[in-house]
Structures are given as structure tokens and as C-alpha cells.
Amino acid sequence: MEIRLLAKNKPENRIKIAKAGAIKPLISLILSPDLQLQEYGVTAILNLSLCDENKEVIASSGAIKPLVRALGAGTPTAKENAACALLRLSQVEESKAAIGRSGAIPLLVSLLESGGFRAKKDASTALYSLCMVKENKIRAVKAGIMKVLVELMADFESNMVDKSAYVVSVLVAVAEARAALVEEGGVPVLVEIVEVGTQRQKEIVVVILLQVCEDSVAYRTMVAREGAIPPLVALSQSGTNRAKQKAEKLIELLRQPRSGYGAVRTSEVVA
Structure with missing residues (x-):
């Protein structure tokens, strides 16, 4: 939680935290059976992803599949923040197809349909970004x-x-x-x-x-x-x-x- 707050409140900390090797341990938290720990991990990764320099590192460190898992089975806050984190990662062109192949699209459609207002906004923005890729357009229609x-x-x-x-x-x-x-x-x-x-x-x-x-x-x-x-x-x-x-x-x-x-x-x- 402390890492999450440090990454949220001070932009300069985001690069320092990533360079200190925090990304992989935080990704492992997203896979925790403890939903609160999972939520903290998702939120910390989201906050780190707000720095453009961290996006590729987060994606290449294996964050996409755990984030998709949290999108499907996390707390409401974890789902919202996972959608937002996937949006940030999708801004790296090479990650769009990978996120689509990971099963994110149907879960984002579900969040768009049944989530709260903030969840709907995050899901729609993530889908907008992901659907710049043709294969994700088809996935979204099928979903x-x-x-x-x-x-x-x-x-x-x-x-x-x-x-x-x-x-x-x-x-x-x-x-x-x-x-x-x-x-x-x-x-x-x-x-x-x-x-x-x-x-x-x-x-x-x-x-x-x-x-x-x-x-x-x-x-x-x-x-x-x-x-x-x-x-x-x-x-x-x-x-x-x-x-x-x-x-x-x-x-x-x-x-x-x-x-x-x-x-x-x-x-x-x-x-």
C-alpha cells in the first residue's frame, strides 16, 4: 500500500520504484488469493503505468494476464483499476494485440455493461484504444x-x-x-x-x-x-x-x- 501511495502522489517516484525492481513483486500480488492484496497490486501497477517510461517494462514483465484475471475476478475497485491499467498499457502499440489475445475484450464488455459509472468510463476508454486493432474489433463484436x-x-x-x-x-x-x-x-x-x-x-x-x-x-x-x-x-x-x-x-x-x-x-x- 505504501508503494501504491508513493507512486500515486509523486510522479518522480514512479520511475524510481520501477527501477528499484518493484514491478515483478507487484505483479505477483495481483495473483494473490487475498482480494485486498490483489487490489493493492493492481492499483500500484496502475499508478506506475501513469509514467510513459514504465508502460513497456510493465507489459514485458508479464502484467497483462494477471491484470486480465483481476478484471474478471477482482473486487469492484480492482476491476476498475485493472481496466484503467490495461488502457495505459494499450497505449504502447505492440501491447494492443497482446491484451486482446489475453481475453480482456469480453471482460471489458461485461464491465461496460454492468459496472458503475467510473467502471463504464474506464472500460469504454480501454475498448476504444484496444479496438484500433482490427482483430480486437472482431473480438469486441463477437463479445x-x-x-x-x-x-x-x-x-x-x-x-x-x-x-x-x-x-x-x-x-x-x-x-x-x-x-x-x-x-x-x-x-x-x-x-x-x-x-x-x-x-x-x-x-x-x-x-x-x-x-x-x-x-x-x-x-x-x-x-x-x-x-x-x-x-x-x-x-x-x-x-x-x-x-x-x-x-x-x-x-x-x-x-x-x-x-x-x-x-x-x-x-x-x-x-
Whole structure:
């Protein structure tokens, strides 16, 4: 606990503690059957990971799998801090795939669905970072992330609309995620955000809708039928420059003739 506090309160201590050889003993604590000791170990590793110089050392010392274990079976605080520590480690590009292969994605999706507000925030930010890698996008879709994200975006009281939409914006680069988004009822939710969301939310969502519609007439038709064009026209007149450009491009797509252009490609709907 003392190491944890030293690493938390004084940034200069983080490098000193790591150089003194504390990382591996702290990782061993994460594997302790004593949940309180496990929590202290996770929190100390999180605090050390706040220093960029320590991230690679922590990952290469074998922290990823113990952190994933704590993410699945630790105390609520240990789960939150494990999610945050994995986020920090994922900022090293080489660690993204390793964290995904370790089984972290389904556990982060579960935390996003059922954790407290702070846990949801940490899980969504970690998933956003991890899903920059294509293989992790696929893992997240298979873990049922889109259902959770659509529910959070639909709940304006959750304070998770922005964060959830950012994760969706990363995922929809792959066809499996676009198909899952549509299947989980995401289109009407996204159109509602364009109608009544904040300017920031509208800007994120118009980017998502554009990605969904670009290669699929079927999805375009769905978006148009939900009444997307009027709020998009309003956004094209009053949004930021980026939002205006995206809204105008999407309006142009939605107004294109929909017959004879083809249907959804098979690859777009195979999960």
C-alpha cells in the first residue's frame, strides 16, 4: 500500500520504484488469493503505468494476464483499476494485440455493461484504444459489444452517449460491426442523436452514419426511412465545419437513387 501511495502522489517516484525492481513483486500480488492484496497490486501497477517510461517494462514483465484475471475476478475497485491499467498499457502499440489475445475484450464488455459509472468510463476508454486493432474489433463484436453500446447511446441519462459513440465510430470500420450495429437497432438511436443530441454527439454520430451508409444501399435506405435527412440538413447549416461537410456528404448519399445499385454485400452481414 505504501508503494501504491508513493507512486500515486509523486510522479518522480514512479520511475524510481520501477527501477528499484518493484514491478515483478507487484505483479505477483495481483495473483494473490487475498482480494485486498490483489487490489493493492493492481492499483500500484496502475499508478506506475501513469509514467510513459514504465508502460513497456510493465507489459514485458508479464502484467497483462494477471491484470486480465483481476478484471474478471477482482473486487469492484480492482476491476476498475485493472481496466484503467490495461488502457495505459494499450497505449504502447505492440501491447494492443497482446491484451486482446489475453481475453480482456469480453471482460471489458461485461464491465461496460454492468459496472458503475467510473467502471463504464474506464472500460469504454480501454475498448476504444484496444479496438484500433482490427482483430480486437472482431473480438469486441463477437463479445456482444454493439448491443451494450446501442443501449448506452439510447440512454441520454447515462452520461455515456459520447464515449459509447466514440467506440462505435472505431468499430464500424469493419463490416461485422456495421451489421451488428444495424441488427441491434442502432440506426434509429443514431438518428435520434442527430435530432436531439449535443453538437459534439451529432458530429460523432454523423461520421458513424456515413461509414455505415457508404457501401450499402440497404443501410442507406434504412437511415433515410428513419427520417435522418431533415436533422442532417439542420446540422449542415449550423454545425462545425467538419460536421457540415460530413452531413452534406451523407445527405447526398441518402438522396441517391436506391434501385439498381445493389444490395448489402455478403461480407457485410457475416459476423
